[in-house]
Amino acid sequence: MSFTSLGLTRRAGLGALAMTSLGALVACARGSRSSTSTSSPTTTVGEGYTRHTDLAYADPVGRAHLLDLYVPTGPAGVEGPFPVVIFQAGSAFGSDDTKNATSDLSGATTAEALATRWAPHGYAVVGLNVRSSSQARFPAQVHDVKAAIRYLRAHADEYRLDRNSFATMGTSSGGWGAVMAGVTADDADFEGDLGHPSESGAVQAVVDLFGPTDFLTMDEHRLPGGQKHDPASSPESRLMGFAIQSDPAATARANPAAYVTAQSPPIWISHGTKDPLVPYNQSQILFRAYHSAGAPATFTLVHDAVHTDAYLAGTDPVPAVTVHTTTGGHLTRSETPAPTFDVIRAFLDEHLKR
Numbered sequence: 001m002s003f004t005s006l007g008l009t010r011r012a013g014l015g016a017l018a019m020t021s022l023g024a025l026v027a028c029a030r031g032s033r034s035s036t037s038t039s040s041p042t043t044t045v046g047e048g049y050t051r052h053t054d055l056a057y058a059d060p061v062g063r064a065h066l067l068d069l070y071v072p073t074g075p076a077g078v079e080g081p082f083p084v085v086i087f088q089a090g091s092a093f094g095s096d097d098t099k100n101a102t103s104d105l106s107g108a109t110t111a112e113a114l115a116t117r118w119a120p121h122g123y124a125v126v127g128l129n130v131r132s133s134s135q136a137r138f139p140a141q142v143h144d145v146k147a148a149i150r151y152l153r154a155h156a157d158e159y160r161l162d163r164n165s166f167a168t169m170g171t172s173s174g175g176w177g178a179v180m181a182g183v184t185a186d187d188a189d190f191e192g193d194l195g196h197p198s199e200s201g202a203v204q205a206v207v208d209l210f211g212p213t214d215f216l217t218m219d220e221h222r223l224p225g226g227q228k229h230d231p232a233s234s235p236e237s238r239l240m241g242f243a244i245q246s247d248p249a250a251t252a253r254a255n256p257a258a259y260v261t262a263q264s265p266p267i268w269i270s271h272g273t274k275d276p277l278v279p280y281n282q283s284q285i286l287f288r289a290y291h292s293a294g295a296p297a298t299f300t301l302v303h304d305a306v307h308t309d310a311y312l313a314g315t316d317p318v319p320a321v322t323v324h325t326t327t328g329g330h331l332t333r334s335e336t337p338a339p340t341f342d343v344i345r346a347f348l349d350e351h352l353k354r
Helices: 022-031 111-121 140-154 173-183 235-240 248-252 281-293 341-351
Strands: 042-046 049-061 064-072 082-088 124-128 161-171 205-209 267-272 297-302 321-327 330-334
Touching (some): 042 111, 049 111, 064 082, 064 111, 064 140, 082 111, 082 140, 082 173, 140 161, 140 173, 161 173, 161 341, 173 205, 205 341, 235 248, 267 281, 281 321
Parallel strands (some): 082 124, 082 161, 205 267
Antiparallel strands (some): 064 124, 297 321
């Protein structure tokens, strides 16, 4: 069965989507929530979890290298160890403080909201800050995610974490970071030197919500009026440190699809067909790489959705979707299930052996 027959070619006639505020959004992400100071760690009790705030997984850089850890306190009798979901919100690579904030660039999900939903089911949740593109260039952001994973494994006993059940998850640029960390396990170029070298930076599952994949093809598929990615001022060019098309070989190093193998962790992807910031072909590319490698993947194409994950809350109206699944190179398509937080948790339950 071909990708064309599965509706994976670019749909014509999506129409123009006015994006007059795009420049302001990206500029806001570059400078917002960034600080030159850090806070001391604190511990608070929420509904169903204990939150450890501002844990430094490496020497802080502004607000980068800090994480919030939400450890389940219920239901009664559940003592751990708990599987871990490390969540990174998007910011067009422009903010060093996204671990409990949302914007029009990130979608609606926060680590705290995930903890509220998933801690009662026995999941520890992490909100992660990594360095912004103004603080460090690629691949520093991947090094940061790997350092956080190693830090959490090194402290697994202290926080009752299951060191064998880790997942990365993110929206937009945070989705890219989640995928890059997931598909480059044990790749020395992406491990960095930020601490705990004896621990593994590998994860057992990945959730990617409308993240970029191949920077070099984004403008080819952008919607009318959508974000431009080739200019030197674009989020991707700022991440790389040069206009991305000026050095395609170097830019290609940031394409997670290039690192997918049959051993890559299972991935769950969703993307809206009318996303004006990250074209949905980016998720197609990633899914195709998984299919070609024979690794397990689910890709939910959400019809008429923009740069958002608001549909995950499961409220009406239920979006029309096309769900593509590949396992061992076998490709299937269906019109269900609609993407929700419960569907993602079922994916994590399966692959983190809950």
